[in-house]
Amino acid sequence: MEDKTIYTTKEAANYIGVSPSTIYRMEKQIKSPDEILDMFCAKEIDNDWSFIGYKPSDTGKWTHSYHRYPAKFIPQLVERLIDGYVSDKDAHINDPFMGCGTTIVTGISRGFKASGTDINKIACLMTKVKSTPIEPTYLGKKIKQFLSTLSFFEGPQELQFFEKIEPLIPPKHIDRINYWFNEENKNELGKILRVIYNEEDKTIRDFFLVAFSHILKNCSIWLQGSTKPTRDLRKNPTKAYNALRKHLKRMQKGNEAFYNVVPREARENLNNYLNIKIDDARRQPVSDDSVDLIVSSSPYVTSYEYADLHQLSTIWLDLADDLIEYKKEFIGTSYKKYENKKLKSKVAMDIVYKMSKKSKKMAKEIEAFFIDMEEVFDESYRILKPGGRCCYVIGDTRLKGVDILNAEVFAESLQYSNFKLDRIIKREIPLKILPQKRDEKTGRFANNNDANSEAYPVEYIVIGLKE
Numbered sequence: 374m375e376d377k378t379i380y381t382t383k384e385a386a387n388y389i390g391v392s393p394s395t396i397y398r399m400e401k402q403i404k405s406p407d408e409i410l411d412m413f414c415a416k417e418i419d420n421d422w423s424f425i426g427y428k429p430s431d432t433g434k435w436t437h438s439y440h441r442y443p444a445k446f447i448p449q450l451v452e453r454l455i456d457g458y459v460s461d462k463d464a465h466i467n468d469p470f471m472g473c474g475t476t477i478v479t480g481i482s483r484g485f486k487a488s489g490t491d492i493n494k495i496a497c498l499m500t501k502v503k504s505t506p507i508e509p510t511y512l513g514k515k516i517k518q519f520l521s522t523l524s525f526f527e528g529p530q531e532l533q534f535f536e537k538i539e540p541l542i543p544p545k546h547i548d549r550i551n552y553w554f555n556e557e558n559k560n561e562l563g564k565i566l567r568v569i570y571n572e573e574d575k576t577i578r579d580f581f582l583v584a585f586s587h588i589l590k591n592c593s594i595w596l597q598g599s600t601k602p603t604r605d606l607r608k609n610p611t612k613a614y615n616a617l618r619k620h621l622k623r624m625q626k627g628n629e630a631f632y633n634v635v636p637r638e639a640r641e642n643l644n645n646y647l648n649i650k651i652d653d654a655r656r657q658p659v660s661d662d663s664v665d666l667i668v669s670s671s672p673y674v675t676s677y678e679y680a681d682l683h684q685l686s687t688i689w690l691d692l693a694d695d696l697i698e699y700k701k702e703f704i705g706t707s708y709k710k711y712e713n714k715k716l717k718s719k720v721a722m723d724i725v726y727k728m729s730k731k732s733k734k735m736a737k738e739i740e741a742f743f744i745d746m747e748e749v750f751d752e753s754y755r756i757l758k759p760g761g762r763c764c765y766v767i768g769d770t771r772l773k774g775v776d777i778l779n780a781e782v783f784a785e786s787l788q789y790s791n792f793k794l795d796r797i798i799k800r801e802i803p804l805k806i807l808p809q810k811r812d813e814k815t816g817r818f819a820n821n822n823d824a825n826s827e828a829y830p831v832e833y834i835v836i837g838l839k840e
């Protein structure tokens with residue numbers, strides 16, 4: 374008699390003698406590490422995602438040009454993902470690695486809820502200020518008042534001497550401040566900071582603090598264009614007040630444009646829409662099954678030491694008591710290693726093993742990075758609604774001759790956090806948006822001239838679906 378039973382994959386595969394792990398993968402439609410590597414090899418660049426014709430005025434629109442930030446997204450990429458994947462008008466967007474807040478600003482601009490974290494305190498301040506539209510006439514008045522209190526800087530030098538504003542220079546960081554700033558700018562910045570802290574409206578005070586933080590590099594002897602903290606003793610730093618005045622004008626214009634796009638309901642009840650925290654990516658400030666879409670780009674292993682890069686802001690705004698302890702909190706830093714946590718990704722294990730033959734220390738750092746990211750993906754799964762997606766933007770790189778296949782590892786790891794691997798987009802990174810080169814020995818980003826390896830001419834958007 375004909376057997377009409379529909380056997381499960383497990384029953385049928387068991388009969389054929391397929392291994393338990395393959396059965397598990399078949400049942401959950403998980404791609405094996407080899408399938409993933411093949412998939413990436415065969416992947417073509419999707420030119421639609423390169424945004425080649427976009428000008429700085431497009432990528433720096435609204436509040437997006439408030440502050441420089443290494444490896445930040447272009448807003449158009451986030452917009453396309455949100456518009457493609459979100460249809461609910463009450464959607465909730467999340468970014469566990471907010472950086473300067475590109476995803477969060479985009480979510481708010483669409484009238485969506487936006488939540489996220491960054492361990493970098495200055496990044497959280499930027500995100501908050503960039504996502505907060507301020508009534509333009511009120512802001513205009515505040516900027517005018519503020520600049521007029523400081524307008525003695527426009528007069529002759531002798532008069533400035535008699536101005537009795539006591540500079541506010543954080544005493545515990547005085548050595549670092551002396552290391553980076555000349556006497557004149559140190560005093561000018563100290564007076565500006567004093568006036569900023571006298572501002573009673575916190576929203577306005579934070580707005581000024583972001584402007585202040587943005588000008589610090591140009592006002593210091595930090596080597597122009599360098600991502601590494603290097604001094605240039607021949608540099609002629611920009612005068613602080615002039616730089617600030619100019620940048621505030623730019624921010625004022627950006628705020629007005631942003632104010633006009635944010636739906637009124639979100640503008641007037643921002644507290645119900647914006648939920649961001651200085652915290653680790655593995656602790657999102659939201660409940661289970663509540664997020665529609667995650668759009669994020671993680672740090673890279675041993676590339677940027679974000680705490681070092683923002684040290685000028687950290688010292689002036691007094692954001693960390695102990696820089697070394699602060700640095701240990703960052704994912705991807707060279708300050709981390711684990712003894713008792715185990716990797717799940719086979720592709721990651723291979724990379725760690727290959728690296729261990731070149732540098733045991735770097736192998737440990739890479740292992741810690743991928744373990745941390747596996748935990749971030751678990752947290753992404755927890756907070757997404759069924760049907761929700763996470764989109765991680767990441768490039769591959771090469772360290773000490775070993776290919777660090779970040780994107781492939783992310784694709785594999787997402788599956789172990791229960792995501793279905795939904796889509797991989799391969800995109801070319803237009804020049805000028807990200808640094809193109811990395812130093813192959815240290816893994817750090819370098820100026821195009823100094824570096825001896827290609828960094829990210831292409832990157833991937835790895836998308837996981839919570840079914």
Ligand SMILES: C[S@@+](CC[C@H](N)C(=O)[O-])C[C@H]1O[C@@H](n2cnc3c(N)ncnc32)[C@H](O)[C@@H]1O
Binds near residue numbers: 703
């Ligand atoms: C590539 S950047 C994100 C840039 C962001 N997409 C943007 O458009 O500005 C990665 C971010 O991860 C943050 N980060 C590093 N370790 C973290 C951790 N443990 N938890 C949360 N954020 C962390 C860094 O401070 C940095 O801002």
